Amino acid sequence: MASFEVFHWTSLHWKGLLVTKAGPGRALYEEIKARVLDGTYAAGTALPSTRACAAERGLSRSTVSVVYDQLASEGLIETQPGGASRVAVGAMRVLGPRAAALPGLDRTTRLSAYGARAVTLVPGYPRPLEPGLIDFVYGPLAGRDFPTQTWMKALRRVEGERPARLAYLDPRGDHALRLALKAYLARARGLACDVDQLLVVNGSQQALDLSARVLLDPGDTVVVENPGYRMAHHVFEATGARLRGVPVDHQGLCTDELNRVRKAKLAYVTPTHQFPLGSFLTMARRQALLQWAGDRGAWVIEDDYDSEYRYGVRPEAALQSLDDRACVIYVGTFSKTLSPQLRLGYMVLPPDLVDAFVAAKQLTDRHAPSSPQRVLASLLEDGSYDRHVRRIRRLQQARRTALLAALDKHLPGQTIVEGSATGLHCVAWLPAVSGEREAELVALARSKKVVVYPVTQFFLPATVPDRHRRSTGLVLGYALLEPDGIDTGVRRLAEAVRGMTQPHHL
Template identity: 35%
Template structure:
C-alpha cells in the first residue's frame, strides 16, 4: 500500500495562485490531515526548518501554521523532541469529514472492500488539470462553444421523446452511427454502428470490459511503462497484472511472458503511453496471432492518435484483426474537452449485444441530449475541422517546446521522445536523476510534470524522465515555464 508522504501531499494542495495566504492554507491542510487521522496521534511533525525547505516556503509560514495548531490543541510541543499530533483532538473529529486526504490515503480502509481499497490506495489523478506542463489536457479555451451552443439549443427547442426518456445501452443511435463512420474513415476501424457503445470515456470503457470479461485472478499484460489510470482500474478489479517491457517497436513479451497466457493484453499501439513509440507492423501481426491462438482479448487504447505531426496517419490495430479479438476504445476527452466525459468502445460483433445490455444494467444510459449534440457536431463537419485546427496549434506549441529543450540542454543529457503525436512528450533524464524529486521541486515553482518512473511497475527497468504536456500551454508561456523547469532539472544533473 502507498504510504502517506506529508510533503508530497502539501505540495500538491498548496495553491500559489490562491488569494488565501499560504500560512492559512498550510494550517488548514495540516488540520484536515489530523482530523482525517492520516496524521495519527503521536505522529511527529517535521521540524519547521525541514518542512519549509521541502516546500520551498519561508520558515515563518510553517511556524505560523504550527502555532495555530498548537493554540487550538491539534498538536503539542514536547520539549527537546519536537511537535507531535495531540492525543485528544478537538470535537470536530467526530464530524464526518470527506477530504482529499482521506480519498488519497486510503485512511478509511476499514470501511472499504478489498477492491475499493485497492482502487483508492493507488489513486493517482492530479488535482491540477490545467497549465504548464500538465499532460493529456487539450486547450479547452479553443473549443468552438458558440457552435456547440447553437446545436444544443436546436435540440432543446423541441426535444424528441428519445432524448428525454430512458436511453438505450449502446448510447444515442445517431452518435453510434457518426462514431462508426468517423472511425472507419479516420482510423480504419472495421465496424458497424451496432458494435459501438457510447461510454463516458476510456475509464468507463475499461471498467465495462473488466466487469463483463474478467474474473479475479485472470492475468492482464500491461505495457511497462503504462497509463496509470488503466493500470489502477485493472489492478482494482482483481486482475493479476503482468508488466511487459516495451522496446522501439512497442510491447515486447519475452518467453516467460508468453508462457503465462493472459486474458487481456492492454496496449496503446498508435502512440505508446507515455514513451510515444508506434507499434511496428511485425509486432502487430504477432500480437494478433498470439491473441487468436490463445483466445486473449486485446484492449486497444487509442487515446490521442488524431494529433499526428509527422508521417502518415496510422491505422488502428483493430482494423487488422480478422479473428475478432480486439476491443477498441477511444475518447472525446482530447479531441473535444475532458469535461464532456464521452468516449466510445468498439466491440467484436459477438460481444456487442452483451455489452449494450451490461451498460444498461450497470449505468442506465443517459445524457442523450449531449450525445445528440455530439452527433450533430460530427455529422456537420465541425469535429473534423476542430481537430484540424487544434493539430496546427499543438504542432506549433510542440515546436516551441522542442526548441526550448535544445536551447537549455545537450542531447546527451536530456532528450525528448514520443513527440510525433499526441499532446505530450517525454523527456528522458540520466539514470541517476531522481525524477520524483524533480517533479516535487517543479511543482513548488508552479510547474506540473509527471515523473516517468511513476509509470513503471517493474522497478528493475524503471527509467528516469518527465512527462510534459504542451497542448494546454499558451505559446508565450512555454519558454518561461520551461526555463523554470530547466533550472530545477539542472540541479539534479
C-alpha cells in the same frame, strides 16, 4: 442540547402552538441546525420560504415559523420580513468526522474485496494549482481551444427538437451518433464495423471499467505495457486481476516477451501513441500481438486515445482493422479533441461481446447523457468536428514545436526526446541527472514554479529497469500551454537541472 435552554421543546406556547419534545417541528429544527453546523448549508444559503417548507414537509406554516425563529435566535440563520431566510455568516463550525460517533466500529471491514482494493489504488482528486505555476501536465486541454460557438449553435438546435416523451434511452447510445461514428471511424481510422458494435460510454475510463467487470475474474492475468497508463492498471487490479508487465521500446510493446506469458485473459495496449513513451507499435508487432491473442483465446483492448494528433507521420492500421479473429475491443474518446468534461467515449466491440457489454452499461448508468450525444452527432454529420480537429491539430503542433525548440534552446545537448511525433506530450530524458534523483529534480523545479512529471510513476511497482534508472525522465504535456509559457517553463526547468548538475550541488 444547549439550544433547549432558549427553546423549550418540552413545553412552549407561542401563538397558540404547542411544540413538545416529540413535536412536529423538532426533526426539522435538528436537521437544519446539523446541516448549518457541518457546512452543508454554507453562509448565505437561502432556506425555503415558510410556506414552501411547510408544504414540502407536511407541516403547518406556524410550526416552520417557530423553527426558523429559534434558529435565528441562536444566530444560525438571519430572517427578514418579505425576504428569504439565509444561513448567517460565521454560523458554521467544524465538527469531527461522523464516524467518531460510532466508537469501536471498523468500517473497512464492511467493504467488499473490490472496495478494499479500489480505495488503496486510486490516487487523490486533482487539486487546483497555486497561481504562477507553469504546469506541463498531460491530459487536460485548454478551455480556449473548445469550439464554443459551434457547440452552442448545435446545442440550441438539438434542444429545440427535444422529444415530448422524456424516457430512458438505448444503453448503446444515440443511434444518430453511432451512425456518424461509424462513418467517421471508417474515414479517419479505416475501421469497418456494424453500428450495433458501437457502444457510447462516459469516456475511456468507463470503457476500461466495463471491460474489467465483464471479462475478468479475480486471479486472471492481464498483460499491460510497462511503463503504461496506471489508471487502466488500477481498474484491472481492482477486480482482483494480476498484472503482467511487458517492456516497451521504440517500436512499442516488446511482443517477443509475450511468449513467456503462458496464460492471460486480456491484454491492454496503446499502439498508436504508447503511453507514456510515445512509440508506435510496428506492423510486425501488431500482427504478432494478434497472433498471440488468437492462439491463447485472449482479448485485446486497443486504446486509441489520441490518434488524431500526428505530426508528419503516417498512421499504422488500427489493430481492430487487422483483427480476423474478433478479439479486439477498440476504445476511443473525445476527451483529447473536445473536452474530458463531456465524458464522451465509445467502444467498437466484437460481435460476441455486444450483449454482455450493453447489459453491464445499462446496469451501471442506463446510458450516456442525451444532449451531448446529439450535439456531437450533428458536428460529425455536418463536418464541423473534422474542421475542429484540423484546427486544434495545428494548434497542438505549434505547441509541440515550441516545446522542442525550448528544450534545444535552454537545455542544448542535455535531453533525449522520445515520442514527439504524435500525441499531446513527449518524454524528455536527462542523462546528466541520475534516475535516483528524479524526485529531487521534480521538487526543485516546483520551487522554481514549474511542474513536471517523472516517468518512473508509470512503471509497475518495483519494475523500473536499470537502463532507465541511469537517467531521469520527465513526461511533458503541452496542450494546456501557449508557446511563451512553454519557453518560460523550460527555462525554469533548465535552471533546476543546472542546480542538480553543478559541482557544488553534487
